[in-house]
Amino acid sequence: MFNKHISEITFEDVYQLVQERKTSPNRYLEYQMPGMDAVSYLEDLESFESYLAQQTSAFANTQGGWLIIGVDAQQQNIPGIAPQLNKLTIEDWIAQTLLLNVDFKLPYDITSIAIPDDDNEQVVVVMHIPESPTKPHMVVADNKYFLRKEDLVKAASHQEVKDLFLNTQHQIDALDRFLYKRNLLDEENPKFGYNINSYNLYNTIDRAKKPFVLFSLIPHSPDKDKIPMGVKDFKEWLKRNSRNYQPSERAKLFSTYDIDTSLNGVTLKNIKNRNELTSYFEILNNGYVESGMSQHVAYEERAKHRDETIGIINLTNIVGYQMMLLDFARSFYELLHYDEEIMLQLSFVGVLHYTLYGFHSKYFNSRLYYFYDEYQNKYDPNFKLVEKFHPSKLTDQEILEITMRNSEKICRAFGLEQDMAFFENQIDLTNFSYFDL
Numbered sequence: 001m002f003n004k005h006i007s008e009i010t011f012e013d014v015y016q017l018v019q020e021r022k023t024s025p026n027r028y029l030e031y032q033m034p035g036m037d038a039v040s041y042l043e044d045l046e047s048f049e050s051y052l053a054q055q056t057s058a059f060a061n062t063q064g065g066w067l068i069i070g071v072d073a074q075q076q077n078i079p080g081i082a083p084q085l086n087k088l089t090i091e092d093w094i095a096q097t098l099l100l101n102v103d104f105k106l107p108y109d110i111t112s113i114a115i116p117d118d119d120n121e122q123v124v125v126v127m128h129i130p131e132s133p134t135k136p137h138m139v140v141a142d143n144k145y146f147l148r149k150e151d152l153v154k155a156a157s158h159q160e161v162k163d164l165f166l167n168t169q170h171q172i173d174a175l176d177r178f179l180y181k182r183n184l185l186d187e188e189n190p191k192f193g194y195n196i197n198s199y200n201l202y203n204t205i206d207r208a209k210k211p212f213v214l215f216s217l218i219p220h221s222p223d224k225d226k227i228p229m230g231v232k233d234f235k236e237w238l239k240r241n242s243r244n245y246q247p248s249e250r251a252k253l254f255s256t257y258d259i260d261t262s263l264n265g266v267t268l269k270n271i272k273n274r275n276e277l278t279s280y281f282e283i284l285n286n287g288y289v290e291s292g293m294s295q296h297v298a299y300e301e302r303a304k305h306r307d308e309t310i311g312i313i314n315l316t317n318i319v320g321y322q323m324m325l326l327d328f329a330r331s332f333y334e335l336l337h338y339d340e341e342i343m344l345q346l347s348f349v350g351v352l353h354y355t356l357y358g359f360h361s362k363y364f365n366s367r368l369y370y371f372y373d374e375y376q377n378k379y380d381p382n383f384k385l386v387e388k389f390h391p392s393k394l395t396d397q398e399i400l401e402i403t404m405r406n407s408e409k410i411c412r413a414f415g416l417e418q419d420m421a422f423f424e425n426q427i428d429l430t431n432f433s434y435f436d437l
Contacts, residue, residue: 002066005392006109006128011078011116014124018071018078025151028065030055031073045086052094053101053139058146058153060106060132061164065148070115070124080115080122090125103138107341109393130390133171133220133341136164171221178222178288184214184347187382193349197267202276203294205311211298211354213318214347215325217289219338226287226336231261237335238268238283245327246396247427252437253324254281254291270437279437287336291325296435298354313351313377313414314358319407319421320432322346326389326399333391344387346406348413352381356414358431362423375415385409400425 001013017023018031025031032051059065069090070080085093091110098106107130112123136145136156145156145164156164179185183194193214203210219226227234239256243249255270265284272278279293297317300309322344329342355376387402408419421427 006111006126007393009111009113009126011113011124014068014071014078014113014126017068018073019076022076025073027148027150028063030059030065030067030151031071032067032069033072033079049097049101050139050141052097053141054146054153056098056106056108056127056129057102057137057139058148059129060108060137061135061145061156062131062148064129064131067127067129068124069127070122078115078124080118080120080124083112083114083121083123090123094125094127101140103140104132104134106137107132107390109390130339133168135168136161174223175218175220179218182216182288182290184216184218184345184384187347187380187384192382193347197269197277197280197282197290198292198349200277201280201292201294202272202278203298205295205298205300207311209350210294211311211313211348211350212292212294213297214345214349215291215322216343216345216347217287217325217329217332218343218345219287220341220343222284222286222288225285226338227265227283227285228336231266235259235266238266241328241331245324246399247320247323248429248432248435251320251324251432251435253321253328255279255437287333287338289325289329289332291321293321293437296437297321298351301357311351311354312357313348313354315356315407315410315421316358316360316427316431317435318346318358318410319403320427320435322406323399323403323427326394326402329389329391330394339390339392341388342391344389344402346385346410347382348380348384348410349382351377351383352379353377354414356411356416356420359420360423360428361431362428363420377414380413383413 001009001017023029055067071078081090083090088096090112094110109128110125112125115122115124138145145161146153147156147160176185183189183191186192198212198214201210201212242254242256243252245253254268256268258269258271260267260269265282268281269277270279278295282290297314299312301312303310326344333342353376385406387406389398389402404419404422407421411419
């Protein structure tokens with residue numbers, strides 16, 4: 001059961017856990033039966049709210065775990081809980097309760113599962129609360145921080161609270177140090193975006209500084225090795241997983257012809273004419289992923305209404321590739337059994353005075369055709385876009401929403417007032433079909 005995505009858990013999984021395997025509450029598992037009938041917990045919602053706040057915050061403050069509501073652990077049966085509470089679905093009621101009773105929003109996944117053949121139409125609620133990257137979380141009513149110790153929840157001591165804050169600060173510092181080393185922290189730094197691979201990206205643009213875009217997946221804890229297999233097996237996994245991602249299953253996410261192996265990870269290089277690095281896809285042992293490209297997203301073109309050459313940044317190629325990378329992130333971090341927060345960063349380097357193009361065909365009209373070179377990035381030589389997500393609950397809809405938000409921000413950076421890549425929540429696949437690593 002615990003190896004499944006929470007959306008795939010069935011009542012049979014819970015039944016097996018409780019009645020067949022007879023798994024008792026422990027450091028990572030807690031059952032909650034708020035009452036054997038609806039009246040008991042409806043009459044004492046305050047205690048139920050307090051219990052939920054303490055249990056979930058304790059899991060988040062410790063090492064994460066599972067809370068299953070509607071299970072009587074002593075009797076080892078599953079009577080369930082009402083699917084609605086205070087005119088809200090049980091999931092919405094829990095979300096509201098935690099928002100009001102726990103300081104700082106908790107990360108968690110939740111699903112409610114109908115109990116088969118139940119005359120009362122009860123459900124069992126399954127919650128997964130991972131260790132929080134922003135711990136500690138305080139229960140507001142108690143003004144205390146709670147920890148999970150074995151199968152018990154206890155208030156943290158002063159020293160334990162201090163250690164929680166220090167641990168979070170250490171993770172933040174470690175992440176900042178990593179980004180600083182990768183030249184991804186400060187976009188005003190002249191070295192922003194430059195590393196041994198991005199420095200060598202090839203482009204035929206005849207300018208002193210070549211533009212490029214980096215797509216980075218950054219784990220919240222980049223100081224630990226995470227890849228659970230040897231280099232040979234991992235290379236085979238990469239070859240099997242180089243394509244078949246939305247929005248274009250035929251487009252490649254990376255090339256697997258030239259693979260460099262190092263102490264810290266592998267780099268898949270797309271090299272043409274022997275020495276032209278047209279793109280790369282780097283994966284480090286700590287779970288960091290970086291894809292860099294220049295000529296696939298930036299090129300020169302003759303201006304439509306004046307005799308000069310202008311630099312072009314292709315919007316559809318960028319947002320289409322970002323969707324592919326996010327789709328890849330689901331299977332990649334599932335392979336790593338990594339469920340902490342991931343930061344997606346798009347880094348634009350050397351794009352001052354470049355013009356945005358590659359719009360959805362629905363926006364193509366005579367004015368855009370003759371004057372699109374007026375839509376320039378006039379202010380920012382370098383800039384970055386950042387979004388955060390949890391891989392295990394990244395849905396197709398969330399991929400779309402993240403990409404659309406970034407697309408709209410890119411358009412704003414280049415002087416446009418609206419997103420020009422999406423029309424009715426879709427990019428122009430005919431346009432994207434020209435994208436080829």
